[in-house]
Amino acid sequence: MEQTQAKRIVLGITGGIAAYKAAELARLLIKQGVEVQVAMTGAAGHFITATTMQALSGKPVLMNQWDDSSNGMAHINLSRAADAIVIAPATADFIAKLAHGLADDLLSALCLARNCPLLVAPAMNRQMWENAATQRNIAQLIADGVTILGPASGAQACGEEGMGRMVEAEELAAEIVAFLQSNKSLNGGSLSLALSPGERGQIQRMDGVKILITAGPTYEAIDAVRGITNRSSGKMGYAVAQAALELGAEVTLISGPTALNKPHGARGVDVTSAAEMFAAVKQQVAACDIFIGVAAVADYRVAQTSEQKIKRGDSNMTLELAPNPDILAYVASLKNPPFCVGFAAESENLREHAKAKRKAKKIPLLAANLAQQAIGADDNELILFDDAGEHVLPRSDKLSQARELLQHLAQLYRQGNKR
Ligand code: C5P
Numbered sequence: 001m002e003q004t005q006a007k008r009i010v011l012g013i014t015g016g017i018a019a020y021k022a023a024e025l026a027r028l029l030i031k032q033g034v035e036v037q038v039a040m041t042g043a044a045g046h047f048i049t050a051t052t053m054q055a056l057s058g059k060p061v062l063m064n065q066w067d068d069s070s071n072g073m074a075h076i077n078l079s080r081a082a083d084a085i086v087i088a089p090a091t092a093d094f095i096a097k098l099a100h101g102l103a104d105d106l107l108s109a110l111c112l113a114r115n116c117p118l119l120v121a122p123a124m125n126r127q128m129w130e131n132a133a134t135q136r137n138i139a140q141l142i143a144d145g146v147t148i149l150g151p152a153s154g155a156q157a158c159g160e161e162g163m164g165r166m167v168e169a170e171e172l173a174a175e176i177v178a179f180l181q182s183n184k185s186l187n188g189g190s191l192s193l194a195l196s197p198g199e200r201g202q203i204q205r206m207d208g209v210k211i212l213i214t215a216g217p218t219y220e221a222i223d224a225v226r227g228i229t230n231r232s233s234g235k236m237g238y239a240v241a242q243a244a245l246e247l248g249a250e251v252t253l254i255s256g257p258t259a260l261n262k263p264h265g266a267r268g269v270d271v272t273s274a275a276e277m278f279a280a281v282k283q284q285v286a287a288c289d290i291f292i293g294v295a296a297v298a299d300y301r302v303a304q305t306s307e308q309k310i311k312r313g314d315s316n317m318t319l320e321l322a323p324n325p326d327i328l329a330y331v332a333s334l335k336n337p338p339f340c341v342g343f344a345a346e347s348e349n350l351r352e353h354a355k356a357k358r359k360a361k362k363i364p365l366l367a368a369n370l371a372q373q374a375i376g377a378d379d380n381e382l383i384l385f386d387d388a389g390e391h392v393l394p395r396s397d398k399l400s401q402a403r404e405l406l407q408h409l410a411q412l413y414r415q416g417n418k419r
Contacts, residue, residue, distance in 0.1 A: 007180040008035040010078050010085045012107045013053070015043025017157040018089035018123035018166035023048060025088055026056045028173035034180065037078065038062070039107050041094070065106035074106060079114035083180055087111070088149075089123030089166045092134050098146070099137035119179065121149040121172055126162030149175055150264055171261045178242070181378075181397045204410035207248035212288035212338070213241050214281065214295035214327065216256035218274040222319065223306035230296050233376045234258030235398050236343070236369075237294035241266045243402035247410065252288070254280045256295055274298050274324040281327050285338065290413060292341040293328035296375070300324060329361045339364065339413050341405075345371040350383065351390065358385050365412060367405055384408055 009029065013022045026036050038053040039062040050061040062074055079085060087094065087107075094108070098120070103109040111118060120141060128134060129151060138148060150167035166172075215237020219229045234255060241253045242263040251266040254277055262268040269284070271277045274297045285291060300321035310317075332340045340363040346353045347370070354368035367382045374380050381395040382405060393404050 007033070007083045008037065008081060009176070009180070010037050010039055010082045010110065011057075012085060012087040012090075012111070013038065013040045013044040013048065014087060014089060014091045014094040014107065015041055015046060016089045016091045016123045016166075017047060019044050019047035021166055021169045022088055023052055023056055024169035025172055026053060028169055029176060030057065032173065032177050034177065037082070039078065039110065041105055041107050043091075062106055065109060074110070076110075076113050078110045079116050082114075082116050084117045084119055084176070085111060085114055086119045086121070086176055088119075088121035088172060090120045092122075092124045092128045092131070092137075095120065095122060095134065095137050095141065099140040099144075117145075117147065117179070119147045119149055119176065121166050122151045122164070123166035124151070124164045125156060125158050126160055126164045129162075129164035147179065152264075167264065174261060175264070178239075178399055181399065203247070204407055204414065205247050206244060206406070206410050206413075209249045209290060209413070210252075210288045211241075211244045211249045211290045211292060212252050212254070212281065212284050213237055213244070213292045214254045214256075214277060214297070215241070216258040216260075217296050218256045218277055218298045218324075219272050220274065220298045220301040220324075221272075221305045222302050223308065223310045225309050228298060228300075228302065229257075230298065231375050232256070232258075232296035234260050235376075235378065236374065236380060236402070237292075238263060239398040239402035240292055240294055240405065242399060243406045246403070247406060249290075252284055254284070254295075256297075274301060274327070278325050278327050278330070281331065285331055285334070288338045290341065290409070291328070291331045291338045292343075292409075293331070294343050295327075296345065297327060298324055326361070328363065332362045339409075341409060342366045344368040345374055347371045354383065354385050365409060386412060 011026055013019050029036050036057045037059055038057050050063060053061045097108045098111055101112055103112040149172060151163055152165045152167045153163045154165050155161055156165060216234035217230045217232035219227045221227045238260050241251050244251050245263055245265045253262055253266045254269045254271060256271060269280045271280050301324050303320040303322040328342050331337060342361055342363045344354045344357045344366055350368050350370055354366055358366040364386060366385045369380055369382050378397055379395055380398050380401045382393045382401050384391040393401055
């Protein structure tokens with residue numbers, strides 16, 4: 001991944017059983033071109049050895065603030081050379097230290113002295129996670145601009161079941177890489193971290209706003225094994241969901257078949273065909289304030305699908321196709337429609353087609369992109385069309401595009417510009 005080539009992180013490991021997953025996380029990040037400097041607490045050393053982490057990262061692991069070789073200034077120097085500090089796993093105790101600004105070991109001191117974004121992946125027993133003190137500390141970290149990754153829910157090492165597992169290494173690596181890529185355009189941090197406390201006020205938050213998003217392609221079966229689909233990867237729709245979550249929105253993501261992990265905090269609904277997507281949207285739409293149709297919904301389905309695999313023959317074969325419902329147009333025409341946002345992927349005459357589509361679907365905001373540049377790609381160049389005209393977003397990675405789109409949308413939504 002060329003965008004992450006020059007990125008450097010400090011991977012901080014604290015003392016919990018999930019520390020063993022940090023080895024895999026380091027390996028995955030390095031594989032994607034991220035330089036990883038490991039710093040561990042003493043307690044982390046009970047769960048995973050510095051030798052393991054040193055072998056994987058190719059750098060000496062820093063553990064003790066008293067025996068570093070950089071003039072006793074490791075707690076300052078480390079973050080100066082890093083694009084982000086990632087604490088994974090972060091124990092309840094370490095989170096409490098971060099929330100209160102304690103600095104009694106190398107890792108907490110370097111977090112306090114940092115001048116780069118901090119990402120924290122909590123891992124602990126479910127009762128510890130649910131404890132009011134932990135929740136207070138997490139809320140404080142969020143208010144301080146720290147990005148919290150997870151935790152996930154499921155079986156725990158202690159035998160209990162619930163919220164508090166560390167997010168799996170693969171998923172964490174994907175989120176960290178996406179974060180580092182987005183830094184490129186946001187000048188060194190996630191949306192809130194990139195800005196000074198004064199500037200943070202200018203970000204249009206969407207706390208509690210309910211956003212329903214469709215993403216990915218649909219798959220229209222021909223028979224038991226064949227089908228019609230398109231090359232949509234889902235990356236743009238998932239980036240829109242991520243950007244909405246960052247602003248505090250409640251996100252439901254209805255997705256066709258993709259290879260992507262849903263962003264943390266999104267409520268996911270998986271569908272296959274356009275008919276299934278339509279049914280899921282109908283079920284969810286009444287509860288949403290904003291509907292964003294990013295999915296590349298197949299315009300046609302096979303009129304008569306075969307339950308069995310169709311046998312090969314020597315003569316021509318004709319497939320009869322029936323039109324699929326236009327989900328976005330349906331939502332926009334509801335009696336009390338949510339604020340609707342559409343996407344248009346066109347292969348030619350982008351502006352002309354996009355404007356016509358916005359009008360035909362009667363939606364206040366439409367984001368248009370060139371299909372041959374956007375579908376499956378990591379970057380994009382959206383042109384937003386609304387009542388005021390067009391707004392070109394300069395080319396950047398899809399998460400950055402999504403963040404800009406969400407800011408534009410938040411402004412229109414706030415103005416009550418529904419039509
Ligand atoms: O396919 P088309 O270019 O018309 O798609 C434009 C917008 O309409 C997109 O936001 C897409 O998600 C939505 N759409 C839909 N249902 C369809 C076709 C498109 O919701 N059947």
